[in-house]
Amino acid sequence: MEIKDSIKDLFEEELIGEILSVGKLKKVQEGDIVINVGQPIHFMPVVLEGTLKVSMIDDAGKELLMYYLNASEGCAMTFTCCIREHKSEILAVAEEDSELWMIPVEYMDIWMHKYVSWKNFVMKTMQNRFYEMLKALDLVAFNSLDTRLLNYLKEKSKNTGKTVINVSHEQIAIDLASSRVVISRLLKKLENEGRVLLYRNQIKLLKDL
DNA sequence: ACATTAAGTGATT
DNA sequence: AATCACTTAATGT
Numbered sequence: 001m002e003i004k005d006s007i008k009d010l011f012e013e014e015l016i017g018e019i020l021s022v023g024k025l026k027k028v029q030e031g032d033i034v035i036n037v038g039q040p041i042h043f044m045p046v047v048l049e050g051t052l053k054v055s056m057i058d059d060a061g062k063e064l065l066m067y068y069l070n071a072s073e074g075c076a077m078t079f080t081c082c083i084r085e086h087k088s089e090i091l092a093v094a095e096e097d098s099e100l101w102m103i104p105v106e107y108m109d110i111w112m113h114k115y116v117s118w119k120n121f122v123m124k125t126m127q128n129r130f131y132e133m134l135k136a137l138d139l140v141a142f143n144s145l146d147t148r149l150l151n152y153l154k155e156k157s158k159n160t161g162k163t164v165i166n167v168s169h170e171q172i173a174i175d176l177a178s179s180r181v182v183i184s185r186l187l188k189k190l191e192n193e194g195r196v197l198l199y200r201n202q203i204k205l206l207k208d209l
Numbered sequence: 210a211c212a213t214t215a216a217g218t219g220a221t222t
Numbered sequence: 223a224a225t226c227a228c229t230t231a232a233t234g235t
Contacts, residue, residue, distance in 0.1 A: 168214090169215070169216065170216090178224085180215090181216095182223060
């Protein structure tokens with residue numbers, strides 16, 4: 001029931017029937033890897049509930065956070081990868097306990113031609129991701145690390161709707177492709193400025209951030 | 210009580 | 223802004 005509810009406004013009746021019969025539910029826990037780099041993709045995950053964190057990995061194994069995937073959004077990279085049977089170039093990790101609807105990739109192409117609503121869905125997610133990638137690129141190219149850190153914190157609290165963020169300095173460093181020591185220093189500076197409170201594995205954002 | 214992991218800090222590049 | 227080396231603090235067993 002929840003499955004149908006979360007996507008019923010997106011697609012026409014007939015397609016929903018196909019989606020339900022062809023896909024399957026997958027529950028993941030916080031920290032679970034949904035898609036790993038180099039892994040061939042057989043399913044396209046649509047987020048029903050929860051959030052996925054999508055990162056890019058360079059040759060040296062350095063991570064860089066690209067964007068978050070929220071409810072009723074599909075993984076845009078999958079569209080580009082699966083058609084040519086490419087391997088994944090991204091890492092998707094469950095940011096929180098989430099529910100995904102896994103659709104075998106062979107239907108992507110068929111539905112693309114058969115259903116307008118599917119095409120629109122794909123186009124829309126591509127458009128959204130493209131926009132977020134531009135933002136991410138701009139942030140990396142034209143802003144200093146402290147700006148990026150602030151952005152990271154705000155984004156995270158916006159996603160969870162909370163002012164308390166549960167994350168280690170180490171993890172932030174990985175997401176921003178920096179190092180733990182640097183993040184610790186910048187956070188300490190923010191704390192001294194009275195903008196955050198620091199705890200172990202936890203950061204509290206103060207109002208004026 | 211001890212080991213492990215997270216965070217803080219000075220010095221160096 | 224990154225890395226090294228080291229300290230201190232919190233947490234798990």
